[in-house]
Amino acid sequence: MKIYLFLLITFLVQCSMGHYLETRANTNDNLPVIEKYYNSRVNVTELSGLKLSATKDFLWGIGDEGQLAQISFRYKVTLMENFKGVDSEGITIDPKTEDLIVCIEPNRVSRITKSSNYTVIKDIFTVKDANGWKKFGLEGITLFNKTQIYVGAQKDALLWHYDIKGNLIKKYQLKNVASKITEIADLSYDEEKNRLWVLDSELRSIFLFNGEITKLLKTYSLNETQIYNPESIAIDRENGNIWIGEDRKDNPKLFRLKMRNL
DSSP states (O other), X not given: OHHHHHHHHHHHHHHHHSEEOOOOSSTTXXXXXXXXXXXXXXXXXXXXXXXXXXXXXXXXXXXXXXXXXXXXXXXXXXXXXXXXXXOEEEEEEOXXXXXXXXXXXXXXXEEEOGGGTSOOEEEEEEOGGGTTOGGGSEEEEEEETTTEEEEEESGGGEEEEEETTSOEEEEEEGGGTOTTOOOOSEEEEETTTTEEEEEETTTTEEEEEETTSSOEEEEEEOTTSSOSSEEEEEEEGGGTEEEEEEOOSSSOEEEEEEEEOO
């Protein structure tokens, strides 16, 4: 009887600390598992891009109405700039310069320079395939191997591999690797584990691929969470967290997924 009472108390304590998620599948494969999640309101309109800072102590966030912000791990927002009229959708960092590289719907990839204190934005290249795609264009971007870029679109879950200067290397159709994926809402590459995290807002799911995008490692459903329109993702391995931002005009929220084996 005492052991059952102890287990009940432990469960209630976990629930009081955050939303507890039972993980039923793939618990012995050494791949990351969602344990529980937390959330808070953040004042970034339609939060559509997230990236862990170079110093790894805050998040860069960008909204699709052009707001650029620093977000602390306690959800405090510091607005850096408002690029009005810019439909910014994804964000990553150039490790050499600490410039921010963003994708802008439908087809632009641009650089926000650290030397301007992140107030100047300059185009780098355009994804020609996405010309005229409007609201189905570029949604996610991530750097890998320091000089390579993956950028993805909503339409057909297409992904392009460029070098940092804008030279196209390869084009991917993610449905050929993960048949159920419908779109790319955001991307985050884990350099240490050589894994690519892909967010699908339509399915409310996260797809985990190997870095070469030849194998689907795992799929994570967000249906048991309160994340209804996930549009941005950032990986924080040191603290064991995945951060998810919602694209909402009213009551925008930032979620922290506590992960095991991240």
